[in-house]
Amino acid sequence: MAAATGLTRATVSALVDDLVTGALLTEREPAPRTGAGRPAVGLVVAPDGPAGLGLEINVDYRGACVVDLAGTIRHRLVEPGDQRLQDPQTVLEGLGRLAARARALAEADGLTVAGAVLAVPGLVAADGVVRIAPNLGWQDVTVGDLPDGLAMTVDNEANLAALGERDLGExxxxFVYVSGEIGIGAGIVLGGALYRGSRGWSGEIGHIPIHSDGPACRCGARGCLEQYAGQEAVLRAAGVDTVGALARAATAGKPDALAALTAAGAALGMAVATVVNLLDVRTIVLGGSYASLLPWLREGIAAEAGRRVLTAAWSPVQLRAATLGPDAAMLGAAGSVLRGVLDDPAAWLARRP
Amino acid sequence: MAAATGLTRATVSALVDDLVTGALLTEREPAPRTGAGRPAVGLVVAPDGPAGLGLEINVDYRGACVVDLAGTIRHRLVEPGDQRLQDPQTVLEGLGRLAARARALAEADGLTVAGAVLAVPGLVAADGVVRIAPNLGWQDVTVGDLPDGLAMTVDNEANLAALGERDLGExxxxFVYVSGEIGIGAGIVLGGALYRGSRGWSGEIGHIPIHSDGPACRCGARGCLEQYAGQEAVLRAAGVDTVGALARAATAGKPDALAALTAAGAALGMAVATVVNLLDVRTIVLGGSYASLLPWLREGIAAEAGRRVLTAAWSPVQLRAATLGPDAAMLGAAGSVLRGVLDDPAAWLARRP
Structure with missing residues (x-):
């Protein structure tokens, strides 16, 4: 480490001591001797140091996960259920109980939860107020800290998922991450950084018009992408109840399922073409339920993108399934807590008990 | 100047001497004495120093302009004519002659042309090759320097126009600049900088689909915005030949003209809504022929944007007519030469004859 950084061995030792004391690093057995001098101590990222608590409220579930500094998912709790049936405060109370359970599990492992980030399918203002989440029916909802006092910040679910995918380093x-849930959002990553927009409200791909006079959307307009490629629209067209059932029906070659996915792919392809033509981003990552449905969506997306993207002839759009799966937003939320620790380890060391 | 910069009077004098010698600054009469000490010499940006040569090839004209360091347009030459009737090399030769005339006029004024930038309605690769300009029918056209040896770089017309508007400082x-010519392009300015995209091909707003199965577009797809709000589509619908005639017919309340502009405004509003929903940019600047037509386009754009932009209820989209008018791209091109001089004045001073 001294050689790599150009610092002296003594300085490196002192810094490493701080990180070990702060439970950011852990020593392990020395590596086998390969040369002269004292054997160097092995160091690994601490599995019992700080953890990130990732939380999510989406239309049909709420969830919590605990991720440690090594990137391991230590706990995952998901409560399915339509979140539109309760008012926002009741939903947030339920989330608080879920978060407390996850935190208790983390502490039982010897982890210290460094903070919480909540993913919501909506537009979040700089002051943490959810300005609008059309599919939840939320408007101007203030989300404070958790009931047990743990600091919680709120962010858009597609943004957090995009950050989670980015941090995998592959x-x-x-790239643009497209999150396919009941709503459809996008997280735009340019030059390695999340592009949030001038007020934090970028990426609302779900409201790109597909047919100007199409079905009414929850946003108040007509013919938005969500009405053609959102989860409820696709399941309804396929005549099934769940994404799993849709994938099984498609695998079995059921015509209704295949037709529904082809139509959704074409609508998604129109929106993807618009994103690529505007932003000149070559890679589109499909997440949420789209990750598992990509085999049947790919052709429709690629056909529309191939026809509509001006650069498609010499630079075809790359479509990739998200790696983190349907939990991407929640995992990205946990990761964003841990990024905070890594960006300022001194702050973490200072507040350790 | 010494007070403002914290440099000594002697250093400032030496630097100013260089800039005066290099014809970037000119001394003028001392300001009236207002205090003790020697009166300070007045300095203005030199009107006879470097000039930028801005060039443009668009579908129905080509043009050249000379702009001095004070921002004054010293010469403007425009040759109307359908550029699709000649092959690219013939068009570029014609442009070379126009550029030589403009340069001669500049030199007769005592100006030194510092370089040339050419605006084209197409996608320009990093190596200066115009990959595709659908409305010109160009594909993989290499644009070299001018015949008289003056260095020329090529850029997208909407990008250059956006930079020109940005540099007015208002x-x-x-913001997103939307250029309404026969083609429709956009220049995206984020955080004060032009967002070019990952390969320089951002801003292709003209190919946002308005109706998936609409009229065939020159890009090969169907139903693109250009087929609804491009200049040819609007003039055809209004039954007039020129943008001037369209504005006169609209002023006179001719129903065909008003209906054509209303329809174009609605299509444009759908595209603007998509741009705002994706990028979270609040200000849209309408340039090219849209600048003069905005009075009749505004209502249609605002209605669609109001209906489709998620944030419209609390943050309506701001629509502004471009200040530089139909010459914006050419002026932005000239300005971009001058920005090069100002960004590196030492390089300019070194190469001065």
Whole structure:
């Protein structure tokens, strides 16, 4: 480490001591001797140090996960259920109980939860107020800290999922993550950084018009992408109840399921073409339920994108399934807590008990 | 100047001497004495120093302009004519002659042309090759320097126009410039900087689909915005030949003209809503022929944007007519030469004859 950084061995030792004391690093057995001098101590990221609590409220479930500094998912709790049937405060109270359970599990493992980030399918203002989440029916909902006093910040679910995918380190510097749930959102990553927009409200791909006079959307307009490729629209067209049932029906070659997915793919392809033509981003990552449905969506998306993207002839759009699966937003939320720790380890060391 | 910069009077004098010698600054009469000490010499940006040569090839004209360091348009030459009737090399030769005339006029004024930038309605690769300009029918056209040896770089017309509008200093840090010619392009300015995209091909707003199975577009797809709000589509619908005639017919309340502009405004509003929903940019600047037609387009754009932009209820989209008018791209091109001089004045001073 001294060689790699150009610092002296003594300085590195002192810094490492701080990180070990702060439970960010852990020593392990020395590596086998390979040369002269004292054997170097092995160091690994601490599995019992700080943890990130990732939370999510989406239309048909709420969830919590605990991720440690090594990136391991230590706990995952998901409560399915239509969140539109309760008012926002009741939903947030339920989330608080779920978060407390997850935190208790983390502490039982010896982890310290460093903070919580909540993913919501809506537009979040700089002051943490959810300005609008059309599919939840939320408007101007203030989300404070958790009931047990743990600091919680709120962010858009597609943004958090995009950050989670980015941090896996396998994507190009520019990509757009498209989250396919009941609503459809996008997280735009440009030059490796999340592009949030001038007020934090970028990425509302779900409201790109597909047919100007199409079905009414929850946003108040007509013919938005969500009415053609949102989960409820696709399940209804396929005559099934769940994404799992849709995938099984498609695998079995059921015509209704295949037709529903083809139509959704074409609508999604129109929106993807618009995103690529506007932003000149070559890679589109399909997440949420789209990740598992991509085999049947791909052809429709690629056909529309191939026809509509000006650069498609010499630079076809790359479609990739999200790696983190349907939990991407929640995992990205936990990751964003941990990024905070890593960006400022001194702050973490200072507040450790 | 010494007070403002914290440099000594002697250093400022030496630097100013260089800039005066290099014809970037000119001394003028001392200001009236207002205090003790020697009166300070007045300095203005030199009107006879470097000039930028802005060039443009668009579908129905080509043009050249000379702009001096004070921002004054010293010469403007425009040759109307359908550029699709000649092959690219013949068009570029014609442009070379126009550029030589403009340069001669500049030199007769005592100006030194510092370089040339050419605006084209197409996608320009990093190596200066015009990959595709659908409305010109160009594909993979290499544009070299001018025949007289003057260095020329090529850029997208909407990008250059957006930079020109930005440099007037009256727009917010985030805006999208929409250029309405026969083609429709956009220049995206985020945080005060032009967002070019991952390969320089951002802003292709003209190919946002308005109706998936609408009229065939020159890009090969169907139902693109250009087929609803491009200049040819609007003039055809209004039954007039020129943008001037369209504005006169609309002023006179001719129903065909008003209906054509209303329909174009609605299509444009759908595209603007998509841009705002994706990028969270609040200000849209309408340029090209849209600048003069905005009075009749505004209502249609605002109605669709009001209905479709998720944030419209609390943050309506701001629509502004471009200040630079139909010459914006050409002026932005000239300005971009001058920005090069100002960004590196030492390089300019070194190469001065």
């Amino acid at each position: 994507l190009p510097h520019d | 727009l917010p840090h985030d």
